[in-house]
Amino acid sequence: MAVTIKDIADKLGVSISTVSKGLHGAPDISESLRTTILDTAIEMGYKTKSMRRENNKKLAIFIEYIEYENPTDFGYELVLGFKQMAGHDKWDVKVIPITADFQMQEKYDAFMLKNGFSGGFFMGFHSNDEWIKRMSTTTIPTVLLDLYIRRNPNVALIGTDNDESFEYSIEHLSELGHKKIALLNGPEGSMAAVSRNAAYEKYMTKYGLELNPSLQQYGMYDEECAKQYVSDFIDAGVTAILCGSDHIAVGVIKECFKLGYKVPEDVSVIGFDDLPMAAKNRIPITTIRQDRGELGKSAYVILSSLVRNVAISKSLMHPKFIKRSSTGPCKDRQC
Amino acid sequence: MAVTIKDIADKLGVSISTVSKGLHGAPDISESLRTTILDTAIEMGYKTKSMRRENNKKLAIFIEYIEYENPTDFGYELVLGFKQMAGHDKWDVKVIPITADFQMQEKYDAFMLKNGFSGGFFMGFHSNDEWIKRMSTTTIPTVLLDLYIRRNPNVALIGTDNDESFEYSIEHLSELGHKKIALLNGPEGSMAAVSRNAAYEKYMTKYGLELNPSLQQYGMYDEECAKQYVSDFIDAGVTAILCGSDHIAVGVIKECFKLGYKVPEDVSVIGFDDLPMAAKNRIPITTIRQDRGELGKSAYVILSSLVRNVAISKSLMHPKFIKRSSTGPCKDRQC
Numbered sequence: 001m002a003v004t005i006k007d008i009a010d011k012l013g014v015s016i017s018t019v020s021k022g023l024h025g026a027p028d029i030s031e032s033l034r035t036t037i038l039d040t041a042i043e044m045g046y047k048t049k050s051m052r053r054e055n056n057k058k059l060a061i062f063i064e065y066i067e068y069e070n071p072t073d074f075g076y077e078l079v080l081g082f083k084q085m086a087g088h089d090k091w092d093v094k095v096i097p098i099t100a101d102f103q104m105q106e107k108y109d110a111f112m113l114k115n116g117f118s119g120g121f122f123m124g125f126h127s128n129d130e131w132i133k134r135m136s137t138t139t140i141p142t143v144l145l146d147l148y149i150r151r152n153p154n155v156a157l158i159g160t161d162n163d164e165s166f167e168y169s170i171e172h173l174s175e176l177g178h179k180k181i182a183l184l185n186g187p188e189g190s191m192a193a194v195s196r197n198a199a200y201e202k203y204m205t206k207y208g209l210e211l212n213p214s215l216q217q218y219g220m221y222d223e224e225c226a227k228q229y230v231s232d233f234i235d236a237g238v239t240a241i242l243c244g245s246d247h248i249a250v251g252v253i254k255e256c257f258k259l260g261y262k263v264p265e266d267v268s269v270i271g272f273d274d275l276p277m278a279a280k281n282r283i284p285i286t287t288i289r290q291d292r293g294e295l296g297k298s299a300y301v302i303l304s305s306l307v308r309n310v311a312i313s314k315s316l317m318h319p320k321f322i323k324r325s326s327t328g329p330c331k332d333r334q335c
Numbered sequence: 336m337a338v339t340i341k342d343i344a345d346k347l348g349v350s351i352s353t354v355s356k357g358l359h360g361a362p363d364i365s366e367s368l369r370t371t372i373l374d375t376a377i378e379m380g381y382k383t384k385s386m387r388r389e390n391n392k393k394l395a396i397f398i399e400y401i402e403y404e405n406p407t408d409f410g411y412e413l414v415l416g417f418k419q420m421a422g423h424d425k426w427d428v429k430v431i432p433i434t435a436d437f438q439m440q441e442k443y444d445a446f447m448l449k450n451g452f453s454g455g456f457f458m459g460f461h462s463n464d465e466w467i468k469r470m471s472t473t474t475i476p477t478v479l480l481d482l483y484i485r486r487n488p489n490v491a492l493i494g495t496d497n498d499e500s501f502e503y504s505i506e507h508l509s510e511l512g513h514k515k516i517a518l519l520n521g522p523e524g525s526m527a528a529v530s531r532n533a534a535y536e537k538y539m540t541k542y543g544l545e546l547n548p549s550l551q552q553y554g555m556y557d558e559e560c561a562k563q564y565v566s567d568f569i570d571a572g573v574t575a576i577l578c579g580s581d582h583i584a585v586g587v588i589k590e591c592f593k594l595g596y597k598v599p600e601d602v603s604v605i606g607f608d609d610l611p612m613a614a615k616n617r618i619p620i621t622t623i624r625q626d627r628g629e630l631g632k633s634a635y636v637i638l639s640s641l642v643r644n645v646a647i648s649k650s651l652m653h654p655k656f657i658k659r660s661s662t663g664p665c666k667d668r669q670c
Contacts, residue, residue: 161648315650
């Protein structure tokens with residue numbers, strides 16, 4: 001049975017017209033009463049008319065911390081792929097860049113309810129963002145890129161299969177004779193980076209290669225972090241460096257040249273993402289392609305399933321291994 | 336560019352009419368030439384008219400080793416859920432029980448091509464089945480229940496999130512004071528069982544509980560396997576047993592009673608699946624629900640994405656923890 005305005009009024013001991021005013025933001029009730037009414041409506045699973053009406057189908061894409069406006073940006077094809085698939089099914093999609101501040105001011109469920117969105121797709125958020133921290137109790141169908149919320153049937157993760165990605169990379173380097181392979185990862189606060197760390201350990205072990213904590217470092221998704229680690233890696237005898245992103249790989253290659261080492265003759269480097277810059281780099285970068293258009297499409301497929309009450313938890317995409325010029329045979333004859 | 340019959344004829348150096356005969360099973364060419372033509376067509380990505388025609392949309396569900404014809408069978412709701420979702424999108428679904436022998440006689444891709452199926456969903460297969468062994472090179476969009484094929488963008492796994500499942504179970508038992516918790520799993524040849532083994536180890540460790548190889552056993556998905564292990568578990572001081580299926584749990588409960596122990600007073604038992612029998616057991620069984628209707632729906636959602644070239648690799652469903660009477664507080668005062 002669908003929850004009605006009368007159910008909410010009965011529960012709160014107020015009149016139906018008061019509840020109606022609260023739900024529609026009328027100015028003649030207090031802000032605290034409005035909040036109580038909205039919170040109660042959400043808790044009881046109330047859906048506004050616009051959420052129930054079939055011809056007003058709205059989904060939101062929330063974006064924080066990643067670029068999406070230009071074709072070379074990480075988020076561009078994600079948004080495009082999502083919109084393409086959603087368009088086929090006649091959904092209206094709104095892209096909403098969002099700040100940490102806004103998340104403190106307005107609750108996620110209330111925002112969705114007030115604006116008549118049936119579901120949300122989140123790109124670029126951190127696990128300590130306010131909306132993410134409260135995601136374990138949301139009743140709104142929600143898909144998160146690279147963030148996993150346990151135990152809430154309304155929320156699913158989408159991402160690229162890191163396990164398969166690292167199998168490709170480490171197999172490739174192993175076939176080229178490399179044994180000392182370092183990992184310069186994204187930040188430890190990134191769930192994708194943590195998952196790649198585990199995949200690195202799994203496949204280094206599987207290929208009989210030695211793990212060494214000093215060769216396995218968390219950095220940032222930028223070029224700068226290479227400066228801190230590359231010199232130590234090379235001093236330790238590393239002949240190949242796996243990177244958590246193409247940006248990191250560009251930084252690593254620059255740092256190798258600065259230190260007087262050639263890529264790939266002295267050091268092989270593998271990126272992650274296959275942003276357009278990876279192919280255009282002076283040394284075109286061998287990398288793992290996350291197909292962002294497909295990720296966006298998949299995000300829509302999963303979100304529309306959640307909207308239909310199919311409780312998907314995680315959905316991962318196959319990566320592609322892209323061989324370019326930044327990897328080559330291990331030179332060290334001890335390889 | 337779509338591959339044409341002429342392309343196949345050119346490649347093989349035969350006439351167009353010969354290729355056409357081979358593809359349509361005409362009796363006046365040899366079986367070996369027909370096989371060569373089919374294999375070449377498949378290799379080149381040729382699609383028959385019926386595969387390309389929009390108004391002839393056919394999907395196949397292949398079933399081996401599991402029951403699906405009665406509402407109490409594991410496969411029943413899986414098939415139903417799949418058919419329901421597929422029906423909305425006007426797909427025709429054919430259910431095809433299949434034997435190991437048939438897989439030796441006819442190749443999967445050839446079978447799909449000849450019969451005009453656009454995609455297949457596999458339930459109950461083993462990793463050493465002939466069709467599964469060759470699945471890494473198929474060009475047919477395919478979804479497998481609980482089987483993972485790496486590196487083929489045409490193939491996806493669907494299953495229940497075992498990690499989340501074991502977190503629920505071990506958290507529950509830990510809160511009840513249990514410390515010595517055994518696992519009686521499905522067979523080691525089952526990918527689901529291997530994944531549950533890893534999840535068991537992860538959450539035992541997370542809750543500070545001791546792992547002991549003798550308390551972590553692979554069995555079979557039936558009642559019988561309980562006879563071999565329960566007595567040893569209890570002798571080793573075990574107060575709770577996690578089972579790889581509800582059938583195993585029924586066997587474990589029977590064996591406990593036979594040995595003079597009460598469930599849950601002396602031993603707590605948790606099943607897996609939530610088949611109808613779990614609720615109807617003399618001691619209703621606490622278990623992890625795999626929502627089979629949702630799994631079937633999800634299988635369709637993922638398969639239809641693969642058909643549209645969205646390369647999903649894995650898709651997992653949220654499980655539900657179902658508390659019934661087979662678990663209770665740890666009696667041992669040393670708990």
